Amino acid sequence: MPSRFSTYVSMSVVRVALTAAALILLQASALSAQASGKEDEPDKVDTENLFGFTEGTDTGKKGEQEALVDTISRFSKRRDGPGRSGYGATQPLISYQYDPTDNFTIEPGLLFDARDSRNIAGVPDKSFGTFNGGSLELKYQFFKRTDERPFSLALQVEPQYARITPIEGQGADVFSVETRLIADARLVPDRLWAGINLIYDPQVARLKGSGEVDRSSTLSVSGTLMTKVADSLFVGPEARYLRAYDGTYLNRFLGHAVFIGPVLHYQVMEKGFLTLAYSTQVFGHDRDPDFTDRAFNLNQFARHAFRVRFGVEF
Template sequence: MSRPVLPYHPRSLPRALLFAIALAGAGMVEARAAGGDAPDTVDTENLFGFTEGTDTGKKGEQEIVVDAIGRFSKRRGGPGMSGYGAAEPIVSYQIDPTDEFSIEPGLQFEARDTRNIAGVPNKRLGTFNGGSVELKYQFHTRSDDAPFGIALQAEPLFSRVTPIEGQGADVFSMDTRLMVDARLIPDRLWAGVNLIYDPSVARLKGAGETDRSSNLSLSGTVMARITDTLFLGPELRALRAYDGAFLNRFLGHAVFAGPVLHYQVSKKGFLTVAYATQLIGHDRSQAFADRAFNLTQFARHNLRIRFGIDF
């Protein structure tokens, strides 16, 4: 079977994404020159989908957040019915010691139902899966003179189940993000970009084997205010998977796109829903090298639902 001909090379997508944000920034400058320079009253921390905003809470604020990411649909392992669904809800409590720094410890859970999937054992379970601590520091806050924010976030995570196969293990990972967002049009349009490095080390229980892997990804989104409380926008993500914790050997890539909805339920409460489907992908494994998608390291569909309340 021949591989499909793509209209562009996947490696060009991160550059294209950054170029699009740069063009949006040029529009922002024109909008400001036209006289639109109202203060930014929107908190971008939970505004975007899989991309995250740079804002932190005010000193002394607290927040309870439920954040669930679901992954669905992988390659069938043989004839007959098959299915893959896995969700990892995290319930967290955020505190803000200063205006620029937040700490968010959380408890992670796992629910999955997999059957007849290539390289994945049949399994149905629901369990407590570990914990995490999200540390975030905002280096630059958006202002009228410079309407962009910059932040760095690190989230060490311990899990008891491997994320793809659902096998028992001691898994240590570190989601590290460089985040940039900007107010493109005052009170109307915002953009965000994340560069993410996520190394992981898993020690399988019983077998004593150690597996090291890492992901490198770039995500970006633009969100528009539709009403006073409703925001909508598209999101694009380019992900690359590697063997080894330090991007040692390239295994494959995938590109996801989908819509994001953010609804401000009340002054203190929010709901964000993001869906993403894999548009293109490539698995370097010889068994799947001629397939259009990468369904070994990634699922075909992702869904993120995040809601919370601050006080």
């Protein structure tokens, strides 16, 4: 019964996400038709890096290149007994993006890891910083936004190899393939944009030393609204819903969590940008019997997350 219920809830999450995406796109079409009587032309705003933890659909023009530094930090997990405790993990990604066509991007990257944890349940005490592995992000945008069609769809796949498990920080060979179905829309021309992602991320980790294999996966939905408040400044709220599973195919439901927070995007110069996003867990549930009565899910997820992304086109 638990597996059937978990599968049912997972499918419900997918249906809700697709329904929300459809509503956004329909609303975008209606608002754009009312607000714009201009000739059909592409968007002036690039949504690729406009949002926070949510990705945008846009790709660059053929031959464009971009260098990026993308850092995600996670803080605060459940303490393991009395005394001082602390948890912080930062994973910087340095990448290079190339656009072989107007609708397709290739982005290889190098991963790093720095963390400090002490007196945390299920996490060994340790403090270190090291090179962590590599990734290859591939994204295909099915079509561009225009005045007549103010929305867009894209598919993004990112295979990744890491040397450290993301939560515990243990040495391992970790393989994952994050896959995103991305939709975004221009709700009000030159003023308001919306984005939504449906994300499936399976992971297999072989621990060094013991050889033990851990298989897990997450299914999540994220969405955001960004409004233009100045010539180069965009702000807005973002919400995320994450579900954790044992097994790479969403086999056994472990827990879920809801995150919300603000996003800020600033166009530093014509070819450069800076995006900041903060996300905090406002609700969560852990199926582990030791933690079912706790207010948050701090076993599979941290309490706070912060993302800093900076890039320059050339």
